[in-house]
Amino acid sequence: MKDASCDPKPPVPLMAAWNTESQVHLIVGSNPLAAARCARSLEVGATPIIIAPETDDMHFTLSEHIANGSAQWISHEFEDKDLTTLGREEVDHIVDLVFVTLGSNNSLSPHISKLCRRLRIPVNVSDAPELCSFTLLSTYSDGPLHIGITTSGRGCKLASRLRREIASFLPQNLGTAIDRLGAVRRRLWEEDSAAGLIEGIFDREDDDSTGQKHTFNNLVTEGDAAAAKTRRVRWLSQICEYWPLRKLVSITDADMDAILKAYTAGNDTTNGTNGLDALSKKGKIVLAGSGPGHPDLLTRATYHAIHNADIILADKLVPAPVLDLIPRRTEVHIARKFPGNADQAQEEFLVMGLAALKQGRQVLRLKQGDPYLYGRGAEEFEFFRKEGYSPVVLPGITSAMSASLFADIPATHRGVSDQVLVCTGTGRKGAAPNPPTYVPTQTVVFLMALHRLSALVESLTTFPAEDTGPQSRTLWPKETPCAIVERASCPDQRVIRSTLEHVCLAFEEAGSRPPGLLVVGASCHVLHNPQGQRWVIEEGFHGLDELRSEVDVVAVSMDEKQ
Ligand SMILES: O=C(O)CCc1c2[nH]c(c1CC(=O)O)Cc1[nH]c(c(CC(=O)O)c1CCC(=O)O)Cc1[nH]c(c(CC(=O)O)c1CCC(=O)O)Cc1[nH]c(c(CCC(=O)O)c1CC(=O)O)C2
Numbered sequence: 251m252k253d254a255s256c257d258p259k260p261p262v263p264l265m266a267a268w269n270t271e272s273q274v275h276l277i278v279g280s281n282p283l284a285a286a287r288c289a290r291s292l293e294v295g296a297t298p299i300i301i302a303p304e305t306d307d308m309h310f311t312l313s314e315h316i317a318n319g320s321a322q323w324i325s326h327e328f329e330d331k332d333l334t335t336l337g338r339e340e341v342d343h344i345v346d347l348v349f350v351t352l353g354s355n356n357s358l359s360p361h362i363s364k365l366c367r368r369l370r371i372p373v374n375v376s377d378a379p380e381l382c383s384f385t386l387l388s389t390y391s392d393g394p395l396h397i398g399i400t401t402s403g404r405g406c407k408l409a410s411r412l413r414r415e416i417a418s419f420l421p422q423n424l425g426t427a428i429d430r431l432g433a434v435r436r437r438l439w440e441e442d443s444a445a446g447l448i449e450g451i452f453d454r455e456d457d458d459s460t461g462q463k464h465t466f467n468n469l470v471t472e473g474d475a476a477a478a479k480t481r482r483v484r485w486l487s488q489i490c491e492y493w494p495l496r497k498l499v500s501i502t503d504a505d506m507d508a509i510l511k512a513y514t515a516g517n518d519t520t521n522g523t524n525g526l527d528a529l530s531k532k533g534k535i536v537l538a539g540s541g542p543g544h545p546d547l548l549t550r551a552t553y554h555a556i557h558n559a560d561i562i563l564a565d566k567l568v569p570a571p572v573l574d575l576i577p578r579r580t581e582v583h584i585a586r587k588f589p590g591n592a593d594q595a596q597e598e599f600l601v602m603g604l605a606a607l608k609q610g611r612q613v614l615r616l617k618q619g620d621p622y623l624y625g626r627g628a629e630e631f632e633f634f635r636k637e638g639y640s641p642v643v644l645p646g647i648t649s650a651m652s653a654s655l656f657a658d659i660p661a662t663h664r665g666v667s668d669q670v671l672v673c674t675g676t677g678r679k680g681a682a683p684n685p686p687t688y689v690p691t692q693t694v695v696f697l698m699a700l701h702r703l704s705a706l707v708e709s710l711t712t713f714p715a716e717d718t719g720p721q722s723r724t725l726w727p728k729e730t731p732c733a734i735v736e737r738a739s740c741p742d743q744r745v746i747r748s749t750l751e752h753v754c755l756a757f758e759e760a761g762s763r764p765p766g767l768l769v770v771g772a773s774c775h776v777l778h779n780p781q782g783q784r785w786v787i788e789e790g791f792h793g794l795d796e797l798r799s800e801v802d803v804v805a806v807s808m809d810e811k812q
């Protein structure tokens with residue numbers, strides 16, 4: 251294999267998964283590698299044709315495939331016309347793919363590679379990356395799920411190790427769960443299409459920026475039965491986005507039906523609890539925040555509460571790695587806080603929490619970030635206090651402050667920013683909140699803002715056309731630095747650094763990766779300045795995991811000293 255460090259060009263990302271069913275694959279050679287290629291072609295539903303002269307050392311599995319008719323053998327040395335005569339009739343007999351297994355020293359290899367490229371036939375030449383127009387992936391499959399790994403010719407053993415490691419992180423039966431969710435999605439799609447509802451609203455909610463008001467919130471006010479169906483589609487996307495994989499794979503058709511019917515059912519709030527009020531043991535409730543995403547940002551108090559609870563009522567945004575810390579036997583419910591259903595889901599949890607308390611159980615109401623910051627924490631506190639159960643409230647690291655930190659944005663910075671404002675980008679019932687006035691030394695953090703980013707940025711930088719009277723606020727200059735921070739503290743954290751002028755386009759091109767927030771103000775460019783570029787996108791954050799392994803290393807070496 252060639253030393254990759256000498257490659258002149260860095261590898262570019264790959265684009266497609268390929269359906270090779272019924273294709274004709276030409277395999278030049280009869281050695282063990284040819285046998286492996288032949289097996290792979292058969293696995294993906296293609297018909298392999300072996301091109302090799304009469305030989306004594308035909309690999310035995312090739313001989314078997316030829317003998318049982320699954321592969322065809324043309325016993326001659328490769329001829330140019332093989333490429334254009336042995337393929338399927340429907341593609342004018344041109345073969346679909348060519349594997350050359352003769353090695354890079356054989357003069358036929360570059361010749362076949364050149365010919366294939368001219369004929370637009372994908373070609374792979376073993377041990378000669380420069381002669382390949384494609385490389386093979388090390389794949390993991392589970393039903394409809396296919397994960398392919400390539401190191402772009404740098405290390406096939408490493409690729410296969412990575413495949414195994416990634417696969418070992420995935421729960422069993424993920425393929426079946428994907429099938430089940432796919433079937434529900436299709437069903438909803440068909441029902442909604444029949445009702446004439448769906449028009450590009452599947453995963454994104456920023457239609458309001460284009461003025462096309464068939465968004466979710468509009469549907470609420472219309473309140474008709476058909477709108478309910480459209481909402482279910484969005485609920486499904488949220489389940490796929492937020493639920494831990496472990497929970498997703500254990501979901502049954504009945505669970506799915508229950509979730510999707512919940513909207514119309516309205517008062518299905520008990521979820522299995524039956525109000526055994528008479529027990530003498532008094533229940534206790536803890537209301538805790540779980541931090542922005544990474545489990546290491548939990549407080550020790552919340553960690554203990556997780557381990558001591560009999561029942562955990564977790565909000566939808568509570569990060570999956572935090573949910574993974576919950577002991578297996580603990581009863582867990584995840585809020586059905588899907589767009590437009592927040593009040594109902596909230597009510598559902600209050601009823602469940604109270605029922606559990608009356609049974610004398612330890613209840614943990616787990617919220618994301620900090621429980622009091624846009625988390626309805628105080629409402630819940632009041633509710634339970636009135637019922638005679640005052641919660642113990644535990645703070646959590648809020649995304650409002652930590653997301654900017656993890657994106658290297660200092661909320662205040664001497665001479666640049668001397669104040670911080672945290673606000674919501676979406677008001678009650680989806681209303682547009684009053685935009686804050688421009689303060690040059692302020693850092694503003696907008697939560698719940700990205701699904702209506704364009705409208706928000708517009709409101710910061712321009713006055714509405716009809717608003718011609720005296721203005722009580724100053725507009726934010728379009729050159730104001732800003733950043734979108736998504737999935738802060740998680741390995742898939744993403745930061746888009748830009749200015750108010752370009753941020754919407756950047757976000758539109760990048761697509762959303764919820765949850766995320768917008769930070770606006772001069773402090774955004776203190777540590778990273780895009781230097782004239784319209785935007786810069788930074789992917790990934792592993793700081794906390796790296797810290798974790800260093801601590802582990804120290805702990806081990808201390809153990810050894812003892
Ligand atoms: O008022 C409404 O019914 C919904 C309007 C709406 C809001 N955010 C929004 C929407 C659109 C939507 O959810 O469809 C928009 C909204 N709601 C939410 C998110 C986060 C997400 O789904 O990714 C987002 C943002 C999505 C994005 O920007 O990409 C979810 C949300 N809203 C909220 C909470 C907290 C909670 O319910 O306990 C939660 C988290 C629930 C969970 O983890 O399960 C609460 C919320 N929603 C809202 C506010 C601002 C209220 C105000 O300023 O008066 C507040 C704060 C509050 O009630 O104290 C308004």
Ligand SMILES: C[S@@+](CC[C@H](N)C(=O)[O-])C[C@H]1O[C@@H](n2cnc3c(N)ncnc32)[C@H](O)[C@@H]1O
Pocket residue numbers: 541542543567618619620621622623624625647648649650653696697698699735736737738739765766767768
């Ligand atoms: C309803 S608010 C709850 C905030 C939470 N109580 C807190 O203190 O972080 C939800 C919003 O928090 C923000 N958010 C939560 N986690 C985040 C994360 N890891 N990265 C970026 N933004 C996040 C997003 O703006 C999301 O819309």
